[in-house]
Amino acid sequence: MAICFDCWKLVKITEVKPKKVYYNGWRRWGYESDIWRRLTTRKYNPLSEKQACGINPDIEELLRKEVNRYYKKKDRYRLKADAIVIPEGANTLSRLDGFEKQLKEREASLKQKENNIKNTIEAQVAEERKRLKDEYDALKIHLENDYNKCLVDMKQTTYSFKYQLENQHKSCSANLERQYKTRISALDKANAEKVKEIGKLSSTVLQLKNEKKDLKKSAEHKYKDLDDIIFAKDLKIITLNDQLISFNPSVGRDGIIEPSTFISFYDTEFWTEKWEEAKDNLSI
Template identity: 55%
Template structure:
């Protein structure tokens, strides 16, 4: 029985005894004899079990407290995270809406500028076409006048040539008649 008590004391579950403590207990067990020693050992064992039980309860209480604190901290962190994510998502959505509005506005502004610029180019093009058409009409009139003048000058040239030829023939006839007159009237 002594050995059984000694083994129970030296092979403690949660806090094994050091070699020094084992030697002291062995010495006390070997030296002490009788029922008083056994009852003391039983009392000591009960005290150890009670202390173990209190320590285990204390550890369980600490563990539960820590778990509760961790769970509470986890919940707080999750709530904080969810709030941050909701705020970030809201900011993101607001920025997306803002960007879409700016893009829409910019797109319409560009379209308006393009339409305005296109209309200006069309007006300039039409104005230049009209100016060119007017100048073509003026040039056509001038060409017509020049063509008429050239035709008139050609006709005048023909008339002058015919007139010169007639006058030449007439002068030739006059000269020939004068020559004949001179030849006939000469002594």
């Protein structure tokens, strides 16, 4: 820390700016400003203001302590030199030496107390750290045991569930296979019966076809016989009609009986149309 003579405020050394005068203790006019100027204006490798402000604080503190120790020694030597000149200076100097010894003893005692307190705190911290570590290890072991237990339970549950699913799958597969075989057997039996029925129906159809052929042949023969009979009767009727007309011309010709000979072109066309109509209408 230093006093700025421009603003009369206590400022840090890292805030020192060039071309300012500072006071930091007895007979230390502008010491920090001089250091700043040397760092930033030296001939070889000068530092920028940013680099000079970024010097390690530990090194800065060490340098400040060394400077303070140097000025204390310098002041002490000056006091000794002044005390030798003054008649009562020897007594004052001896008293000052005694006071310095007492101060050193007090400093050593305080240092020892500080070390004891530091050791006590470190021991307590170590003990607390050990206690926390033991608690952490115990909690970790407990959690690991719980995790392992949960993992084992989960594996057992998974295995049991898997075993149940496999049994259900096997049971369902067996039931489906049994139903499939039963259904296939029933279908085979039904198919065999259908095949038998189809065979019977085929034989029946074949028999009916044969009977149909026989009936058709018989009907054709019967039709031919009847046609021959009808044709013979028609010829007989025509002959008798012609004989009747020849014996008695006044009787006249029957209009529904076709004559054996046609006496006019009109009669020929008339009976030709009758024959054509008779092909489509059997009742004529």
